[in-house]
Amino acid sequence: MNFNRVWAVTYKEWREIFRDRLFFAMAFVLPIGIFLAVGFGISFDVEKINFAVLDQDNTATSRNFLHRLMDSRYFDYKGHVQSERELDPLLADSDIRFAIIIPPRFEEQLLSGQTTSVQSLIDGVFPYRAEVAKGYISAIIANFNEQSLVTHSVSKFGITKQQAMAQVSPVRLESRYLYNQALRSQWSISSGFMMLVLMVAPPFLTALGVVREKENGSIYNIYASTISRSEFILGKLLPYLLISCLNIIILWWLVMTIFGTPFKGHPFFYYLASVIYVICTTGVGLVVSLLVRTQVAAVMLTIVISFIPAMLYSGLLVPIESMGTETQIESHLFPTLYFLRVTWGSFLKGLGWAELWFDVAALVFYAILLWVIGFLNFHKRPSE
Amino acid sequence: MGEAALVVENAVINITGFCKSYKKKLAVNKVDLSVQRGEIYGLIGPDGSGKSSLMKAIAGVLSFEKGSLEVLGVNVVSESSAEKIKGRLGFMPQGLGLNLYGDLSVEENIDFFAQLRQVSREQLAERKEKLLTMTRLEGFRSRLMKNLSGGMKQKLGLVCTLIHQPELVILDEPTTGVDPVSRRDFWSILAELLREQGITALVSTAYMDEAARFHRLSLMYNGQILAAGEPDAIRQQAKGCLIELSAEPQFEALNRLKIHYPQIEATGPIIRVFADNVPSSKCVNTITGLLTGVEIKTLRALDPELEDAFIALLRQGPLAGPTKKDNSVPRFDKPLPDNKSIAIEAKQLTKDFDQFRSVDHINFTVKQGEIFGLLGANGAGKTTAIKMLTGILPPSEGEGQVAGANMSGAAQTIKERIGYMSQAFSLYLDLTVMENIRLFASIYGVDRKILKQRIAWVIQIAGLTGVTGQLAGSLPMGIRQRLALGCALIHQPGVLFLDEPTSGVDPVGRRHFWNILVHLARVEQVAILVTTHYMTEAGHCDHLVLMYAGRVIADDTPADMIQALQNEAGQLLDITTDNPLQALALLEKENFKGVSLFGKHIHLLALDIKSVEKRIRELLVKQSIRLIDITPHAPTLEDVFVYRVLALENKVPA
Missing domain, CATH: 3.40.50.300 (P-loop containing nucleotide triphosphate hydrolases)
Known part of the structure; x- marks a missing residue:
């Protein structure tokens, strides 16, 4: 390996990237842009769900019941309506996500010891949100029922409120969330998105950088000269690796500042693992660049083969354990899964080498594999 | 080893x-x-x-x-x-x-x-x-x-x-x-x-x-x-002779000779005929016989150029077969424009881009029935001029008339009356030939009643019979180019703009293409404005304008341009020596005009041929370089172009 030639390619590439404004923007603005857009956009905390109320009873009890919903931080009360017909357009236009209908004689029936029912119309377009909304409403109703029972017991048997509570629900759940105590999904999501962005941006840049030379013919300078295949690949990819290593730090900083995610692990260990991951994803870009001939095709292919495993098979959105068997196997075929474990382990759990060595080893394996595939398939004397 | x-x-x-x-x-x-x-x-x-x-x-x-x-x-x-x-x-x-x-x-x-x-x-x-x-x-x-x-x-x-x-x-x-x-x-x-x-x-x-x-x-x-x-x-490998003639009326002469000679073309007023396998003396007689009743103005036998030889070799070899063309070229179904009227007129036309003046007060006129060539280096302003005249780009200054409409006020009318074919052949490569023609017909709003007849006309005039079902992208460049021309002609415009129409097309294809253009100009009185890089092609034009740095630096017929150069700088001397490189260095040192090397030959311009020849002989003898041959030629259009541009470049400090 002749490092003068490697350096010649690296230095040329570096200047090209920094002088081409569009490319420069892609190198730094693109990863940060994706990160912020997706990081703020996707939140699994369902809060402030808009709703409206049709109160056909309009008594103290119904108002008391409704206030439990209105005061909840999960719901955003939008107003009362006078008839059921008014609810349809509100739901259809997504002005509200659900409606609560209190039947007539709600208070009367309750006081006379009969059961009654409350109807909820929920927008089911986005099932996850609908389920969560239903869960919250059910919890509020259960709580209402419990309180009614307690009040009833207190007045009926003349016992204290504590005794009544003990009678009504003898076992209470005391849960404490570890690693992410407040269950802020943004903590997990923002750190998890480092995995996503570092999966998408480096191959994107690398593939464009190589295919650009193929597309306009300057690759022939390489083909026709004495530079060896490995010298060219190394020289060509080094600038992209460097940029990505810089991006790791920028993203890391954003995760900790903008999203307020704590970092509990070992910084050196995590940086090293991230660099290995970036070597690996740069290798993805190299492989893509060998498969396509135009920059447009390179963009399309990179998005397909990097976004999908990062989003669907990494465990970012759906836990690996809740996937089907085949999907689980597929998940283990992509490096994204391993790096996500390293990331969450480092950020939230404070794990290090001892616990995560296997995942890092998997990343090393992928990095070597992808670069070897790239090297073997890059030819200076292609057939077309 | x-x-x-x-x-x-x-x-x-x-x-x-x-x-x-x-x-x-x-x-x-x-x-x-x-x-x-x-x-x-x-x-x-x-x-x-x-x-x-x-x-x-x-x-x-x-x-x-x-x-x-x-x-x-x-x-x-x-x-x-x-x-x-x-x-x-x-x-x-x-x-x-x-x-x-x-x-x-x-x-x-x-x-x-x-x-x-x-x-x-x-x-x-x-x-x-x-x-x-x-x-x-x-x-x-x-x-x-x-x-x-x-x-x-x-x-x-x-x-x-x-x-x-x-x-x-x-x-x-x-x-x-x-x-x-x-x-x-x-x-x-x-x-x-x-x-x-x-x-x-x-x-x-x-x-x-x-x-x-x-x-x-x-x-x-x-x-x-x-x-x-x-x-x-290679020139001698093609068996036959080349005859150049001018005759009046030209189109009649062309039509008569076409039947007998498959390799024939009109370049401006000149008709060039390549006759296979006959000596020139015999060929001259045959042609004179064929043209009885037509006034022959000039007639001479020449050595064929390489391009003539190339086409002849192709015809005699891989393209051999019945290439005789159908003589009945279809006519316009529209009334013809008056051949005296002005089709395109540019008056003080100027275009500024930011700090840069792309076109600088240019003037020219093109009459109906005229083939008009716009020549110039990349960036001389040709394409910008065309874009202004076709109403795509508003001018910064000046005005223009195209097909009887004013460029600034009636861009839409102009677009309806002209045909435009761009450098990149604006075809849809994933559509078939027929689909492309239909698409252009509907873009130009060809009347449904005459649609069928018009499509048939396009196919025939562009020579696309037999390929109508093929994808445009699968066609060779020559046919693709004729398809682009056909599409530009679908509404039978009186004015045709062609921007670098022949780049990448083989000589045979180029000739076929020019034959169509000559027909359109001579018979249908279509005014054709064409830009080209091929200097040999510029000779096909009736009138030429040379542009340099946004300005018109020459405006004349090709023949007069060559004549003007001859008057100013003289004839072209073709010098053959046994050591061309050394001779070149010598002649360059002695400040002869327009010295340049062509393989083993050296070209230079000389006003007084006799004395220059004498001087060259003396110089070469001194350096003991053997002179094999020295012959005067008429300069070509390329010589004109190079001479005019260099004269200006030397004036302007770089």
């Missing part, structure tokens, strides 16, 4: 039975080729003739299926054997400046190539200095490559290819898309470099008129070599 090198003597490249195919398409078929040390060897042929594939394979950057390929004594069979020759050769791929890096400066580009090639620092400094001086790029060292003109990019490409002093350089179409002045410049630099360093060069071109630049050449067509040898020898 050493012995093997001795056995092949001086052959730098030795190819036998070379075949290369892409998927199932055969690109190069059984080619034999050998190039000697120190030669400038040419590959001439249209796009898709297999030149690039062959050159890439020789450069060791493309694998091939069959045949043997020996370069610099190495048998190139695999990627690893190809590596052995790469240090000793330089390869410049096709495309103007495309292999260079736009965001790097001239000097950075050169340094990159040198580093890649392991040129030592001292050698680099020395060679860079010399090459930059020779190519007159030294003043532009720190300019970014993307901001160079086409001709400068090409010279920089050459410098980068030569920086490691290769034994063999392979240059793929280095002059395509470059204006004639830069092309001449490029050739003389190349010749000088090769002479000094004893480099062998394999160069391809699509321009037939560059053939004279080569020591030997191969004519390629459809993946095969049609003829190979010295330019003069």
